[in-house]
Amino acid sequence: MKAIRFSIISLIFSLCIYGISASAENITGASLNWEPYIGHEMPREGYVAEVVKEAFSREGYNLEIQYMPWARVVALSKEGRFDAYFPEYYAEELKEDFLISDPFPGGPLVFFQKKGANITYNSMEDLRSYKIGVVRGYVNTPEFDAAEYLTKDPVTEDMQNLLKLLAGRIDLMVVDKYVGLHLLRTQVPDRVNEIEIVEPPLGFNDLYVCFPKNTKDAEKRLKAFNKGLKDLKDSGQMKAIMASHGF
Template identity: 45%
Template structure:
């Protein structure tokens, strides 16, 4: 009887402790469906899942991923309801609310266009004549995000932006190259050749894990994650995980 009571109390503590999201794991990291980088159905939750889990494991932490739409990821993290969120691109505007981890390798961010559109550009200002799908809440590049002269159509996901492109409702979509290619292969498996990823990319973006400053103990978690990340970089594990994404 005493043992059953103790077990019940421990389960309740796991649910209530620190306002975590009813999980009994050590840490809760909010993320999104963003294949091939991270996904709830990917083996080990994908490249980002493997990096985050392994870096924390080297400091003795267990991780549970909470998959949400990106706007809700940011909301939960802003209110300190999760221990960390990511992957994120570096953005100084977020640094008053979050501490950024050391970077780990990401991929090229750029523009998708219909192949027969023959769109080309040298600078962002050259894009002012086009309608560009941009996911609301995403950090892209300072030039794209701050440009008030661009005709930006805000969407809720990369997949919606690509759908609008295929239906000729926008001219361009801002997206990670690997994410866009993955979505096109799933959504339009026989029409992938109709879409180009334009050169040059807007940027080659490293990825970060973000820790809410309002969350007690976030400084130690940041140190633990960065230490695990350095260890993975030193022993080649990080490069091994990244190579699975391809080039």
């Protein structure tokens, strides 16, 4: 009798688990390898991936992330090839093609320079004479992005800019502070002392998930994500996830 009772309980439990799994809707998101925030080789794919997946999961969505260069992430998402892309910085022009989520924590955006270059600035005008490395497709800050008089040299990823800066091929590079320091420490640790941060920072950018307007249920998924994100913040799990990834 005990064996039968145990079998029945096990069957009910299995059916419940199956029901939960079967009811979850599979969606696909696009992102880039942008350590230490997110990356397919990072533990649990990094802080950003864990937060976004957990927020969706709380509202009945199972998110799979595909990784590729950022310009391709944005271009394919704009075509409606993905249900969402992230992590994005806020920009008004994004609203033409995307619904934008509530924010979650990002980091300071800064300039890197070679030590001893002694570049200082108080406004964008002060940077006219410098060649500045940027990543193609990145949103930076409204003021910097609108400064068409600046000499901006685009590449595919941050590491390319760092190597160009070390080689003296650019004067400055725009980079998230934590991304830049991570690249220095993991990719060129013997050259960490050759780079310094220019003060003041360009700004502090929160992160967002963008939902292409031309995809089915974009509004529904936006609302679901925002609800799940709020739950993460209110419960304290957001801070716990960040701390577990070193933020």
